[in-house]
Amino acid sequence: MLLELKNVSKAFSGVQVLDDINIGIKKGEVHVLLGENGAGKSTIIKIITGAYKMDSGEIKWKDRHLQVNKPSDAIEVGIGTIYQELNLIPHLSIMENIFLGHEKKKRRKFSLLDRPAMNKEAKRLMERLGQNVNPNELVKNLGVGQQQLVEIAKALSLNCELIIMDEPTSSLSEREAEQLLQTIERLKQQGMTIIYISHRLEEIKRISDRITVLRDGKKIRTVDTDKTTIDEMISLMVGRSLENKFPKVEFEKGKEVLSVKNLKITPDSPGINFSAYQGEILGIAGLVGAGRTELARAIFGADPVHSGEIIVLGKKHRIRNPLDAIKAGLAFITENRKEEGLFLDQPLVFNKTIARLNKVKKNGLINTQKQKEIANNYVKDLSVRPNNIHLFARYLSGGNQQKVVIAKWLFTDAQVFIFDEPTRGIDVGAKVEVYRLMNQLVENGAGVIVISSELPEILGISDRILVMNEGQITADLDRSEANQEVIMKAATGG
Ligand SMILES: Nc1ncnc2c1ncn2[C@@H]1O[C@H](COP(=O)(O)OP(=O)(O)OP(=O)(O)O)[C@@H](O)[C@H]1O
Ligand SMILES: [Mg+2]
Known part of the structure; x- marks a missing residue:
């Protein structure tokens, strides 16, 4: 075992988030942590890397007691973490990012940086990941996928x-995801050990050796990937089988409900025409970069458009900004939910009702009782955990x-809902709840448009x-x- 968690427990203000967790990570394996939203996966990672302190338990690294008090302690022993939010500095080069904080110095002239040596090493590290790049390229010019590889190169360095x-x-x-999966396979061949978290069951099946399933802060079981099936993974995770995904x-x-006529983002972009109807869910498929999010943003007034008409339920609307769009009856659930969709330092009850405070106002005052009631209902429908609206x-x-964020928009009286990658990062069970809510919207007469890169979902x-x-189109x-x-x-235009 390279890393072991022994009887690790953690509570946040009295709520047990991890309960007596035992996990062993073998050297050279890809070990997946699997569980529903809120099961405790990220908390485990934060304890291993020293971002959180456990209440009780022990971590062992190569059979020795490991004390991590801060993230640099973890890095020092050889544990690197790639978080979802990347930690790179955009206006520095690939090489500068890789060596930031541990630059190579020239021998003797000890204050001078040895840029040629670092460039060579950066190039070599990126090659190890299957990337032939110029180490002087600025990180801001790379796609997210490649930026992630730079973070991995940094961990290797x-x-x-x-x-x-x-x-x-x-x-x-x-x-990019495919490229990352190939990189992981490559790293494994080179003997690297990897802990991997994902809600995408197919990719887990493909790249992992073992899977530890967590539910409500407890470890359910560790299984060998080649001895399990996706259905079994789901039932271990949610505690029951999921008949219908x-x-x-x-x-x-x-x-x-919605008609888009000759919408042009720039004078020479192609005019886009389509309609959405009551009673249907309209899916929008395409590769990333095909212009789906741009189209949604243009309809919603989030980006300027050159020309075109937007008609909601037969009425033409002039939409210059998102407020106009909301007034016209549109709701847009964006893909960057954290940045655009949520007030992080406000309670759930506020976040849920903010898009439509009028609905909970009485004589100009917010009816907090009603606000709470509504929030509680959504928390229940979407099984938000913990179900504490405060x-x-x-x-x-x-x-x-x-x-x-999804609940926040569902609370509006919109006529047309545009969802952009609505189930990203959402576990399999909760996805079904999201689909059910979409059905409900359709049943209530709203138009529902869903942008998704996951073909099985679209289909x-x-x-x-x-x-x-x-x-x-x-x-x-x-x-x-x-x-x-x-x-x-x-x-693909074929
Ligand atoms: N700083 C904190 N204060 C209070 N509660 C917290 C804190 N951090 C995490 N939690 C709670 O701990 C539980 C586990 O959260 P964690 O982020 O580990 O889940 P997860 O398995 O990573 O879920 P997801 O798949 O949604 O990312 C959640 O109920 C969360 O609300
Ligand atoms: Mg998480």
Whole structure:
């Protein structure tokens, strides 16, 4: 065993978040931590890396007691962590980022940096990850996927023997995610040990050797990946089997709720035309970068547009900013939920009702009783955990924060809901709840548009699918004629 957690427990203000956890990480394995949102995965990582202190228990590193009081202690023994929020400095080069804080100095002239040596080493490290790059390239010019690889190179340069990755693929495009998975396979061949957290069960199945499943802060079991199935992973995780991952309900197609006419973002961008109808979920598929988020932002007034018309329920609206959009009856649940969607230092009850305070106002005052009631209902529907509406959003697990943002928008009286990658970072069980809420919106007569990069999701929940490529709609498919191949073909312009 390279790393062992023995009887590790942790509580936050009286709530037991980790309860007597025992996990052994073998040298050279890819070990996945799997569990629902709020199960305690990130907390385990934060304890290993010294960001949090455990209440009781012990960590052993190579059979010896390990005391980590701060993140640099973990790095010193050889534990590197790649967090979801990258820690790179954009205007520095790849090399400067890799060696930041442990620069190589020239011998004798000890104050001078040995840039050629660092460049050579940076190039070599990136090559180890399968990347042929110029080490002088600025990090801000790289995509998120490559930036993540720079972080991994930094961990390698610090001679880390264990690399921990907490949901590294949740912000990546499919291509970048594939590249990362290949990098992990490569690192494993080189003898690296990896702790990996993800909600994407297929990728877990592919790259891991063993999986430790957590539920409500308790360890359920550690299984060998090749002796388990995705269905078993799910049932260990949620404590029951999940019969239907996509609870599709068919409604009758009704009137047009949204019509976008000749929408141009710049004078020479192609004019976009489409409509969404009551009674249907309209999926928008496409590769990352196809222009789906840009389209949604343009409709919502979040970015300036050149020209075009937006018609909501037959009425033309001039939308210059998101406030206009909300007034016109649109809701936009963005993909960057944390940055754009949440007030981290406000309790859930506030976050849920902020988009539509009028609804809980009486004589100009906020009816806190009603506000609480509504918040409690959503907490229940989306199984937000812990179900305490007074908790600051900051203290929720990543996936639970996302549920709160979704709930916030569901509370508005919008006619049209545009969801951008709604289930990123959300566990399998909670995904089903999100789909159910979408069905409910459709049932209530709203238009629902879902942008998603996950083809099974798009195929599972949509009644109709638009495919985009290079800023244009290249296909408009009925549920019955859509499949992975047809979508991929339209998405790649083929
Ligand atoms: N600083 C904190 N104060 C209070 N509660 C916290 C704090 N940090 C985490 N928690 C709680 O600990 C529990 C476990 O959270 P953790 O972030 O470990 O979950 P997770 O398994 O990583 O979930 P996700 O899949 O959503 O990322 C959650 O209920 C969370 O609200
Ligand atoms: Mg987490």
